[in-house]
Amino acid sequence: MFGLQGSGNQLKQSFRKEDFTRHGLTAEFIGTDSIRVRRGSIYIGQLRKTVTSYRWYPAGSEQPQFRAFSADKALSSIVGALKPKSRTPFGHYAAG
Numbered sequence: 001m002f003g004l005q006g007s008g009n010q011l012k013q014s015f016r017k018e019d020f021t022r023h024g025l026t027a028e029f030i031g032t033d034s035i036r037v038r039r040g041s042i043y044i045g046q047l048r049k050t051v052t053s054y055r056w057y058p059a060g061s062e063q064p065q066f067r068a069f070s071a072d073k074a075l076s077s078i079v080g081a082l083k084p085k086s087r088t089p090f091g092h093y094a095a096g
Helices: 007-017 071-082
Strands: 025-030 034-039 042-049 054-058 066-068
Touching: 025 071, 034 071, 042 071, 054 071, 066 071
Parallel strands: none
Antiparallel strands: 025 034, 034 042, 042 054, 054 066
16 A cells, blocks of 8 residues: 555555544545545545645635645645534535
């Protein structure tokens, strides 16, 4: 699967540090440099490693929403962005 060196191993180790399941998130490793993130059966987006950074591509977007320079920061940003901030369902705005 992953060797002891390289970005894939760093990405996998960082993913294990985060408590994604607490937020209802799961991840599927795609090769050594990408993670597909889901909430239940719903595809949320993909984190991709580039030469110098990690980039988050939300579902349906061809452009990255943000980038980070470490796997830890990228994954904590994903959790922060996807955490419900109120009772408003994810992706919807409260009227008013």
